[in-house]
Amino acid sequence: MGDTSINITEVADSVRNEFKALYPLLDECSIYRVPERLRRLNDKAYTPQVVSIGPLHHGKQEFQAIEEHKRRYLQDFLQRTKVSMERFLEIILDRETKIRNCYAEPISLGSVDLAKMVLADTAFIFEFLLRYSFHTLRKHNDPIFNRWSIIDVTLDLWLLENQLPFFVLRELFDLAHIDTSFAGNEKVTMITLTQKFSTFISQSFSIEHKFDENIFSSVEHFVDVMKVCLQPPYSVQNPNGLRILKAPSATELHHAGVKFVVRSSSKNLMEIKFDKGVLEIPRLRIVKASEPLLRNAMAFEQRRSPHTYITDYVNMIELLVISPKDVELLVRHEIIENWLSGGEPVSSLFHNLIKETPTDLGDFYFSSVINDLNSYCKDPWHQWKATLKEEYFKTPWAVVSIIAAVILLVLTVIQAVCSVLQVVLM
Structure with missing residues (x-):
């Protein structure tokens, strides 16, 4: 029997109090910790190496050196504007609840520490973007652009766990009205700075992308900017979907005459x-930054987006590059621009990217392409035609030899028929 001395009402009240302490699940939430199943595959791809932005990695010992440099950037930024530090802090404190709601877990910092962190990190981002875009603003003794690798800092700003909500950046930059005489006649806004910064994504993948105000007004942070850069300009309806995620590799497609x-x-x-035996693929540049960029874009897409376009793309490429030979084939056709050391790292990269990543086969973006490729390769005529071309029509001389042999064979048959007819008619 249970302990009759326990007051059930008090127990129930205790549980109700725990309900009140639950962290709310809100639509504004857009910044998450990466799931452990993904982090185990490559922890470094999700963890800042030089600078922490936002609360999730704030205060760690390895970032103390750059925290001092953030204060220098804050001082420089305040000198560019006539707005007081007090006004910036006031705006941040007014938006405190909205800022906290952007994170998928409670923030342990109190109001004052949170406001100081957001101000320092925001000013750091502003100064970094200004110096990234306008080289004349860089100082010869700035460790960000000298001692510390600019690439490392840039990559840190594209990590999902290392973000500030974009509405904070927009509001504070608009409030600042900084002196932009250094830019000449060029307009300097948060959107133009982000456009210049997003060229890192464009150059990393060999693509082009331009923002407009409508898209920019809805982005939630830099990883969302990256998602917008990579996703298709329009959606495609795939009513049939896929039953299984399987397609011929690049080498198999080549042997089938594609x-x-x-x-x-x-x-x-x-x-x-x-279409009609021709597979058209936009050029893809593979660099060292490709893995962390894709991993963070996919992690965000899996949590936040109704469509997993980037995940589907990675799956599509992975099907094509099963082996280093597949990579080498696509490199020869200039579809892949490989900046890594050979084909094996590229095929391994895509194999590892899709691990522990769910795929919605019913809404797979490239369903029609995969279905058409599978149907094409099942037709034995395509295989036979490709083999004939590969084995017997490699060079013009081979073609001439085959034509001559055919003519000789035809003449021989004609001669034989004529001989038979001559005997019969005699």
Whole structure:
């Protein structure tokens, strides 16, 4: 029997009090910790190396050196504007609840410490973007652009766990009205700075992308900016979907007679097209930064987006580059621009990217392309035609030899028939 001395009402009240302490699940939430199942695959790809932004990695010992430099950037930024530090802090404190609601977990910092952190991190981002975009603003003794690698800092700003809400950046930059005489006649706004900063994504993947005000007004942070850069310009309905995620590799497609063509007119990675035996794929540049960029974009997409375009793209490329030979084939056709050391790192990269990542086969973006490729390769005529071309029509001389042999064979048959007819008619 249970302990009759326990007051059930008090127990129930205790549980109700725990309900009150629950962290609310809100639509504003857009900044998350990466799931452990993904972090185990490559922890470094999700963890800032030089600078922490926002509360999730704030206060760690390894970032203390750059915390002092953030204060220098804050001082420089305040000198560019006539707005007082008090006014900036006032705005941040007024937005405290909204800021906290952007994170998927409680922030342990109190109001004062949170406001100081947001101000320092915001000023750091502003100064970094200004110096990134306008080289004349860089100082010869600035460790960000000298001692510390600018690439490392840049990558840190594209990590999902290392973000500030974009509405804070927009509001504070608009409030600052900084002196932009250094830019000449060029307009300097948060959108133009972000546009320049997003060229890192464009150059990393060999794509082009431009913002407009409508898109920019809705982005939630830099990782969302990256998602916008990479996702297709329009959605595609795939009523049939896929039953299984399987397609021929690049080498198998080549043996089946598929012709690979770079879709040079495309400015988006997603515009892969297959028609009449021709597979058109936009050029993809693979660099060291490709893995962390793709991993963070995919992690955000899995949590926040109704469509997993980037995940689907990575799956599509992974199907094509099963082996280093597949990579080398696509490199020869200039579809992949490989800045890594050979084909094996590229094929391994895509194999590892799709691990522990769920895929919605019913809404797979490239369903029609995969279905068409599978159907094409099942037709034995395509295989036979490709083999004939590969084995017997490699060079003009081989073609001439085969034609001559055929003519000789025809003449021999004609001669034989004539001989038979001559005997019969005699």
